[in-house]
Amino acid sequence: MPKQKTHSGAKKRFKVTGSGKLRRQQSSMRHNFERKPSTLTRRLSMDKDVSPADTKTIKRMLGL
Template identity: 65%
Template sequence: MPKMKTKSGAKKRFKITGSGKVKTGQANKRHGMIKRTKKQIRQSRGTTVAFKTDGENIKKYWMPNG
């Protein structure tokens, strides 16, 4: 039986925190900034923790060794 490999795209996009949560970049930052308020743009800087169910799926299917 071969080893389970981490999906290389997931390696670049997600990190697993010490408590097992999945940390990811903020969404909706690629284009269309002109129609968003300055507050929305400011608040979507940096990273965020994925929702619990999304994080479980990421760890199960794409980052089994994470």
């Protein structure tokens, strides 16, 4: 039986914490920083937990 491959797009977007939770970056952090308040950019720079509805799919993509 062949080995299971990790989804290369998912491994770039998601990180697994030590306890096994999945973390992701927030959107709207690529461009147009001149019009965004610094409070917003600081808040968006924090990682967030992946929603429980998506964890099963993402874990399968990562081979966990």
